[in-house]
Amino acid sequence: MPWKRIKLPISPGRFLVQGDEAVADGAFCAGMRFYAGYPITPASEVITRVQQRFEESGEGVYFQGEDEIASIAACIGASWTGVKAMTATSGPGFDLMVENLGYAIFTETPLVIVDVQRAGPSTGQAARPSQGDYHQVRYATHGDYEIIVLSPWSCQELFEFGIRAFNLAERYRVPVIILTDEAIGHLREPVVYPEEINIFDREHDPDAPPFSFDEKDAGPMPLIGDGKSLLITGSTHTEWGKRVTQDPEVHRKIVKHLIGKIRNNVSDIFESHEEFIEDAEIVIASYGISSRSGFEAVKRLREKGIKAGFFRFKVIWPMWEKYVKERLSGVKKIFVPEMNAGHLSRELERLVDVEIIPILELGTCVITPEVIVKEVEAHL
Amino acid sequence: MKNYMDWIRTDFFPTAFCPGCGHGIILKAIAKALTELELRREEVVFVSGIGCSGWIPSPYIKADSIHTTHGRALAFATGVKLTKPDLTVIVVGGDGDLASIGGNHLIHAARRNIDITCIMADNNNYGMTGGQYSPTTPRGAKTSTSKKGHVESAFDVAALVKAAGASYVARYTVAHFPQLVNAIKKAILTPGFSFVQAISTCPTHYGRRNLSQDPYEYLDYLRKNSVNLKNVQSQDDVLNKITIGEF
Ligand SMILES: Cc1ncc(C[n+]2csc(CCOP(=O)(O)OP(=O)(O)O)c2C)c(N)n1
Ligand code: SF4
Numbered sequence: 010m011p012w013k014r015i016k017l018p019i020s021p022g023r024f025l026v027q028g029d030e031a032v033a034d035g036a037f038c039a040g041m042r043f044y045a046g047y048p049i050t051p052a053s054e055v056i057t058r059v060q061q062r063f064e065e066s067g068e069g070v071y072f073q074g075e076d077e078i079a080s081i082a083a084c085i086g087a088s089w090t091g092v093k094a095m096t097a098t099s100g101p102g103f104d105l106m107v108e109n110l111g112y113a114i115f116t117e118t119p120l121v122i123v124d125v126q127r128a129g130p131s132t133g134q135a136a137r138p139s140q141g142d143y144h145q146v147r148y149a150t151h152g153d154y155e156i157i158v159l160s161p162w163s164c165q166e167l168f169e170f171g172i173r174a175f176n177l178a179e180r181y182r183v184p185v186i187i188l189t190d191e192a193i194g195h196l197r198e199p200v201v202y203p204e205e206i207n208i209f210d211r212e213h214d215p216d217a218p219p220f221s222f223d224e225k226d227a228g229p230m231p232l233i234g235d236g237k238s239l240l241i242t243g244s245t246h247t248e249w250g251k252r253v254t255q256d257p258e259v260h261r262k263i264v265k266h267l268i269g270k271i272r273n274n275v276s277d278i279f280e281s282h283e284e285f286i287e288d289a290e291i292v293i294a295s296y297g298i299s300s301r302s303g304f305e306a307v308k309r310l311r312e313k314g315i316k317a318g319f320f321r322f323k324v325i326w327p328m329w330e331k332y333v334k335e336r337l338s339g340v341k342k343i344f345v346p347e348m349n350a351g352h353l354s355r356e357l358e359r360l361v362d363v364e365i366i367p368i369l370e371l372g373t374c375v376i377t378p379e380v381i382v383k384e385v386e387a388h389l
Numbered sequence: 390m391k392n393y394m395d396w397i398r399t400d401f402f403p404t405a406f407c408p409g410c411g412h413g414i415i416l417k418a419i420a421k422a423l424t425e426l427e428l429r430r431e432e433v434v435f436v437s438g439i440g441c442s443g444w445i446p447s448p449y450i451k452a453d454s455i456h457t458t459h460g461r462a463l464a465f466a467t468g469v470k471l472t473k474p475d476l477t478v479i480v481v482g483g484d485g486d487l488a489s490i491g492g493n494h495l496i497h498a499a500r501r502n503i504d505i506t507c508i509m510a511d512n513n514n515y516g517m518t519g520g521q522y523s524p525t526t527p528r529g530a531k532t533s534t535s536k537k538g539h540v541e542s543a544f545d546v547a548a549l550v551k552a553a554g555a556s557y558v559a560r561y562t563v564a565h566f567p568q569l570v571n572a573i574k575k576a577i578l579t580p581g582f583s584f585v586q587a588i589s590t591c592p593t594h595y596g597r598r599n600l601s602q603d604p605y606e607y608l609d610y611l612r613k614n615s616v617n618l619k620n621v622q623s624q625d626d627v628l629n630k631i632t633i634g635e636f
Pocket of ligand 1: 440441459485512514
């Protein structure tokens with residue numbers, strides 16, 4: 010069985026941990042033993058913690074690449090030898106990774122990328138938070154595909170998502186992105202490290218074809234070093250990795266597989282956090298750091314007798330469209346606080362036939378509950 | 390494996406290379422080197438870039454191969470080598486691939502001196518995309534993007550890689566087959582970063598515009614215009630010549 014219950018490889022207990030450290034710890038517990046990265050604010054603390062865990066345990070290889078392109082490339086190379094690999098970066102570094110992210114998607118390489126968002130475009134405000142990468146992480150690379158993006162709202166969740174990201178990456182043979190931001194990355198909070206966790210190790214089969222056209226699932230993975238003369242390529246290929254770059258049918262099959270293996274399992278992948286939804290007349294829907302303020306706002310609104318509900322996307326991609334439609338269609342208004350020019354708002358406008366009211370913060374500040382409460386009251 | 394053909398995936402023949410392309414000679418040189426070193430298939434992994442040169446190992450060599458993105462082969466290979474140090478990791482790319490888009494990875498791989506063998510199939514231009522000038526196109530040479538003669542000067546990539554810290558650096562042309570095989574063998578055996586610049590022929594683009602579209606004449610040009618570093622006495626000896634040998 011690929012699922013295993015393991016003892017935590019670090020001390021369990023309750024600790025005060027910074028967000029960037031928590032995600033590094035989660036990944037380490039999930040079995041991450043190769044890390045490559047290039048320093049960037051506000052993601053640099055991930056590197057320091059990974060190094061510490063590798064040194065303490067005497068396991069794992071750390072590599073500081075000459076840039077982010079080299080870092081993600083090295084992770085892909087490492088992953089094909091069977092090692093769980095991760096990199097962490099922020100917006101500008103993510104920009105550089107995009108071409109090889111596409112390579113990892115097309116070659117079905119398990120991999121985790123932590124994107125600690127900062128304000129952009131361009132160099133922007135390096136040490137200030139933002140949620141401007143919401144669509145970038147989904148649509149970064151050219152072509153058609155599906156990807157998995159997790160959005161934690163606390164240091165505890167950064168730890169847990171560090172584990173879940175690897176489980177999903179290994180399960181579906183896909184790069185998984187943890188989309189966090191400066192505010193949570195640099196936050197310090199108590200985090201509980203449990204005694205035991207569940208982890209998923211990819212199905213390794215030396216005799217399997219390296220790629221699959223199955224629209225329901227990812228195939229098992231042979232590895233570099235198995236002695237089977239693997240052909241791995243980012244060009245359109247057959248199941249055995251032979252380049253076929255003129256046949257539309259082969260390309261169609263691959264793309265259908267890449268999309269199908271995620272969409273057909275969306276109920277397993279998608280996760281939301283909902284409170285007070287059953288009798289809600291209005292809903293505050295959000296993700297990441299903004300949803301923390303959103304939750305506080307919902308509680309304050311309830312105290313004032315307003316039937317407010319809370320919907321938080323723990324997984325922002327893939328969007329489980331059917332489910333979200335069902336859950337949110339009955340309400341009168343949906344308020345969407347986010348630190349960008351309206352990314353989730355636009356996605357929800359597309360999905361549900363309910364008035365969407367974006368509450369946007371473009372000034373690199375975390376949205377406060379007061380702002381949300383005021384905005385909701387103004388619309389009642 | 391006793392016969393170099395055991396290393397070659399003939400089921401994918403004929404190759405995608407143009408008739409007379411020098412990349413086929415490099416393919417054979419690599420297969421011979423692997424055979425003579427008596428390496429086993431499961432000990433070797435190839436990592437290649439994008440370009441005609443990237444197709445030398447992928448798919449024509451029968452071993453694990455990762456055909457990566459343009460210019461990034463060395464970075465992928467670094468991840469493989471760091472996690473599987475026992476593997477013989479061989480990178481194959483073109484002059485555009487390794488010295489232009491991947492130039493930063495090349496000098497850093499040399500500086501780190503990690504145990505990777507890198508073979509640069511240098512045809513002095515970008516073959517796959519239509520014969521544009523590359524970092525090794527000589528000044529004055531005609532390419533599809535320098536029709537009146539190239540105005541920039543070329544990199545001496547072997548000297549650059551040596552200066553950056555590689556353990557073994559050699560340059561030969563495809564007209565020096567035994568030397569090329571020998572250099573590849575030495576490169577594989579040398580611990581640390583090894584770099585073999587294999588001057589190749591591209592009759593379709595570079596040859597047609599500058600030397601000859603006839604593969605034999607092109608090879609003959611390379612043979613006659615090369616001078617071994619060992620025999621260089623003065624600057625005059627290397628004027629308009631290809632210097633070959635070990636750096
Ligand atoms: C990022 C990116 N830019 C451009 C290209 C287009 N491209 C494909 S092959 C190539 C050049 C290949 O030249 P070289 O490495 O010298 O190899 P050759 O074909 O001459 O053997 C280029 C520019 C690409 N694939 N990716
Ligand atoms: S374009 Fe040039 S390098 Fe490419 S296969 Fe043809 S001859 Fe060889």
